[in-house]
Amino acid sequence: MLKPRESITALDPYRSPIASRDGLSLDLNENLAGCSPRVLARLRTLGTEDIARYPQREIGERLIANFLSVNPSQVLLTNGVDETLCLLFSTYLREGSELIFSDPTFVMYPIFGQAFGAQLVRVPAGENFAFPAAEILARISPRTQVIVIANPNNPTGTVAAPADLLRTVEAAPGAAVLIDEAYFDFYGETMLGELARHQNLFIARTFSKAYGLAGLRLGALVGPPEQIEFMRRFCSPFNVNAVALACLEEALADQDFVREYVTQVRQGREQIARLCQEMGLRCWPSSANFVLVQVGGGAGAFAAAMQRRGIMIRDSSANLGCEGCVRITVPASHQMTGVLEAIRQTLKEVQP
Numbered sequence: 001m002l003k004p005r006e007s008i009t010a011l012d013p014y015r016s017p018i019a020s021r022d023g024l025s026l027d028l029n030e031n032l033a034g035c036s037p038r039v040l041a042r043l044r045t046l047g048t049e050d051i052a053r054y055p056q057r058e059i060g061e062r063l064i065a066n067f068l069s070v071n072p073s074q075v076l077l078t079n080g081v082d083e084t085l086c087l088l089f090s091t092y093l094r095e096g097s098e099l100i101f102s103d104p105t106f107v108m109y110p111i112f113g114q115a116f117g118a119q120l121v122r123v124p125a126g127e128n129f130a131f132p133a134a135e136i137l138a139r140i141s142p143r144t145q146v147i148v149i150a151n152p153n154n155p156t157g158t159v160a161a162p163a164d165l166l167r168t169v170e171a172a173p174g175a176a177v178l179i180d181e182a183y184f185d186f187y188g189e190t191m192l193g194e195l196a197r198h199q200n201l202f203i204a205r206t207f208s209k210a211y212g213l214a215g216l217r218l219g220a221l222v223g224p225p226e227q228i229e230f231m232r233r234f235c236s237p238f239n240v241n242a243v244a245l246a247c248l249e250e251a252l253a254d255q256d257f258v259r260e261y262v263t264q265v266r267q268g269r270e271q272i273a274r275l276c277q278e279m280g281l282r283c284w285p286s287s288a289n290f291v292l293v294q295v296g297g298g299a300g301a302f303a304a305a306m307q308r309r310g311i312m313i314r315d316s317s318a319n320l321g322c323e324g325c326v327r328i329t330v331p332a333s334h335q336m337t338g339v340l341e342a343i344r345q346t347l348k349e350v351q352p
């Protein structure tokens with residue numbers, strides 16, 4: 001029988017992260033305000049030529065480089081951050097090398113790490129999901145090839161202090177350190193300014209969250225030009241599709257849309273936190289577009305009851321330290337009253 005590599009057969013079977021598209025999806029940290037109308041207008045202008053031709057990624061890389069004030073040679077445009085992870089991990093990880101990450105974090109890190117044959121070094125987060133800087137430093141070894149840090153983190157929404165991120169980058173000069181800034185816009189702090197000083201530092205950005213383009217699949221990896229060049233050698237030249245590329249300029253130009261949505265998210269996070277306080281539920285201060293809430297033992301039952309009310313949320317209870325927790329994407333402001341009421345009613349139902 002045809003046999004894949006052991007690191008692939010050892011992976012858990014695939015289960016779609018999308019349970020259903022009926023109702024309000026607060027389970028995937030998408031943009032509930034949609035996307036910029038300027039992007040939609042650009043989409044409507046696309047014609048045969050745009051679709052029939054292979055896409056030209058370099059134009060998009062120049063746009064992003066300009067926006068981030070870096071050189072185009074430092075930017076690799078990708079099919080979402082998921083592809084960024086795949087490219088970076090496959091470049092540096094090899095059989096037996098170590099991938100370090102704090103736990104809990106984004107589910108794809110261990111999946112890609114394992115697929116490329118790495119030893120997973122899971123470092124438990126500290127109290128209140130604090131970034132375990134000292135523990136990570138202690139686990140760095142000559143076999144450490146990649147350290148990946150989501151900042152803000154998913155599913156907790158917590159952040160690491162810039163000094164701790166820097167210490168990690170400096171302590172592992174032989175490893176690629178990727179700061180995954182997928183939720184940057186809701187937080188505002190970035191490590192981009194450190195790029196020039198560190199030859200092992202990479203930053204990932206996505207257009208799936210604040211820009212509302214999850215369906216277009218657009219991400220970027222920014223890092224040292226000579227390292228990015230290695231990844232360019234084997235990355236598909238057409239990894240980012242023509243529709244996404246055509247929309248990029250408008251998406252970047254409409255910073256009013258991004259600001260307006262970020263404002264909604266910041267207010268929404270506060271409203272969810274206030275409800276939690278009122279209902280005696282624990283939640284963690286979030287710098288992202290979601291909030292982790294401890295609803296008690298029946299997190300699965302809580303998520304199912306919310307779904308019966310037409311709202312999908314994520315049961316996060318299988319994550320380390322997240323027993324009894326659900327992750328709720330912040331809805332758009334016009335959806336908020338209904339969502340808060342659904343949470344109240346669901347709590348009464350599952351914890352009468």
Ligand SMILES: Cc1ncc(COP(=O)(O)O)c(C=O)c1O
Nearest residue numbers: 080081082106150154182206208
């Ligand atoms: C921390 C983190 N990184 C990356 C991603 C994936 O982003 P993309 O849609 O660009 O693949 C997510 C999606 O939820 C995420 O939470």
